Amino acid sequence: MPRPSALAGVVLGVAALAFAVSLLDAARLSDARQPARDERRALVDKLGLTDLALFTEARYTRHPSQADLHSALQDHPAAFDHFPTGALLAPPPHLTAPYASLAGKTASPD
Amino acid sequence: MIQLSAVKKAFNQGRPNEYWALHGIDLAIEAGRVTALRGPSGSGKTTLLTLIGCLARPTSGRVRLRGEDISGLPERFLTEIRRQTFGFIFQQFNLIKGLSALENVILPAFPTGRPRAELVEKAEILFDQLKLGHRAAAKVEWLSGGEQQRVAIARALINDPAVIIADEPTANLDTALAREFMAILEGFTAAGKTVLLTSHDPLVVESSAVHRVVGMRDGRLVDA
């Protein structure tokens, strides 16, 4: 019977090799998939897209960066939502920022 | 070989259950001979073995090994002396369950960093001497009592120690096996090893293989 340490050495060696291969493969795959990504960037540039089409269930999740602040429940962080995505997505800070001025002093007399 | 002077040992010192196991032992153990400590249980003979075998330190008094005082050494050094000089055969054998006889035998040599091939070779020689060669690969819990003790003996010998310490070696053996053990004991003497054992088994203490019997009672030496 082989020594347990030899066995462990082989197993760990193979695992470490697979780990190293995965890192090398990551580099290879990045290069291989880069042209498709460049194409995506070109499409963004051409169509003027602003968002990923990851969450298409509702209009305020389809374009989170553009969404209407007054869409369903979106402006209250503790609000529940019909869609799971809505429960996972906070409204982007820049969409609430313009209203901050309404709370402060105005520059000109009202 | 080993000199003890005014050795005392207390357990739980300073607590209500303080207990003095040894009350001042003076003893010299000669090299190359078999010395037996005889006494009833609780007489302190096992405690004395642990002090001589560097498993514990005396509360007071001195233990000298080949003239060197070992009673005050830090644990690291005690462990090294124990590994190099002493081989232990415990009453309960104290083998590691789930491992093969061979694995158990070479265990004490692991910290030395000797190559495995060398250890296995040495273990095989010991197995042959102890007529245990056919059981080397068996797990220790599958072995009979006599076989287990021979594995324990082989383990005690793997580091080639000068002193063998055996605590009640025949307590778990029948007469035939006990006689076999005594034969092995004679082999130790022939090989020039010093043996120190405890026993109250007449078969052991009255045997011709034992050169000297030291009586003990209540933590003191008595005339045997």
Next chain:
Amino acid sequence: MHPWLEKQRHLIDFTLAALARRKAKNIGLLAAYALLVFVLASLALFTQALRKEAGFVLAASPEVIVQRMVAGRHDLIPPGYLDKIGRLRGVQKKEGRLWGYYYDPVVSANYTFMARPAEEVASGSIMLGATLARARGLQLGNLISFRSYAGKLFSFKVAALLSPDSELLAADLVLLSEEDFRAFFDYPAGHYTDIALSVANPQEVRNIAAKLANALPDSRPILREEVLRTYQSIFDWREGIVLTVLAGAILAFALLAWDKASGLSAEEKREIGILKAIGWETGDVIRMKLWEGVLVSLSAFLLGFVAAYIHVFYFGAAIFKPVLQGWAVLYPSFTLVPAVDGLQIATLAFFTIFPYSAAVLVPIWRAATTDPDAVMR
């Protein structure tokens, strides 16, 4: 071999032989451990790749989008609005955009309609995102009818399909000519959905946004950097949510591992006593256990990570996609470009290997420092 190395090999031999005594239990533990690493690593790799992807492709989106607000609601850009912006210095290009949503009852999905110049898409024809085409079973040259919100039926010819490589961005896109767009939605002439501005100097973007807000108080400028930041935080958010959901499982495993690693049975204690009695130093016992912890946790980490890598980049993170994507009809199929972050891996490695190894050591330390004469008593 060097005695030190040989000794470590002996210690590894022993600890593995000891583990092998409870093969099923220990392999089960390793499997559960590797599974946990797999889940965490999948999550980390997936969200990191998405973050990188969003950051890379959206870097080409317009610098500023101007929306008009009426009574706090997003409204159409009226005629003449564009000209007012035109006078802002630093704006290189301005373009009124036309886009909107259309609900298709056939597959119960929302599409994004977007108008394109006539030279790109001829009147009467459309270009489709690949996900949408798949959902409706459309091929190049097919005819498709949509009933407009006004109730009229419009037929279009599929003139082109967008590349399947772009599904992540264009899953639900329907590109049609401006003329068709206005007719289909009854969009008032001269009005636009919003305005895209190109700014030559990126340093100027904030100034221009401020000027816009001053000149057109009813406008809401959305900067590209804000969009990019939004996407970074969306995936942080989602990673966090999944981690929160997983926290229970992580905790349960931590308890299990702690119990397994730190609970020292009487049997094990006795064995440590035996080892010490036969000449092992306290340090040897601890090193032996340390090897156990390191071997178990390192193999769990390596196995879990490699499995996660394959899962995310070759199987499209099939297990987590639904959780991370939410609830929709049109799921874009996309392959991610691996973005492996060294720090992320190091963090994961540290938090999987270190605690377990430490948990293994704690009780051993106590047991190994007891007197070796215990075995004689």
